[in-house]
């Protein structure tokens with residue numbers, strides 16, 4: 001019904017600069033994009049992996065959601081993000097199927113994309129982010 005592609009796998013880290021340096025040294029990969037997303041309390045960087053991405057997340061403070069995640073669970077997998085063509089339709093579908101949504105309405109995330117989180121209970125303890133990526137214009 002919906003075309004889900006894997007947009008990114010997100011890893012929570014204590015030190016974004018150090019993590020990026022490790023990715024560069026070990027895998028030769030440089031970030032495509034780096035951004036502070038104040039609303040989510042993170043600084044994030046995207047690394048291209050084939051047609052998808054690894055997203056590294058560093059909390060801006062210890063009380064942000066990712067900060068609390070790090071203090072209780074340590075560094076590691078934070079969420080997976082699935083790209084959808086129509087996030088509103090995907091949310092209505094999930095809701096109609098009884099899925100527990102963290103965001104009932106999309107909000108704006110990194111890269112200006114519309115995003116919404118689905119409760120980890122709906123996917124074996126893994127937080128899922130839906131992403132409707134806005135097409136990148138050539139003129140800006």
Ligand code: CO
Nearest residue numbers: 010055081129
């Ligand atoms: Co994400």
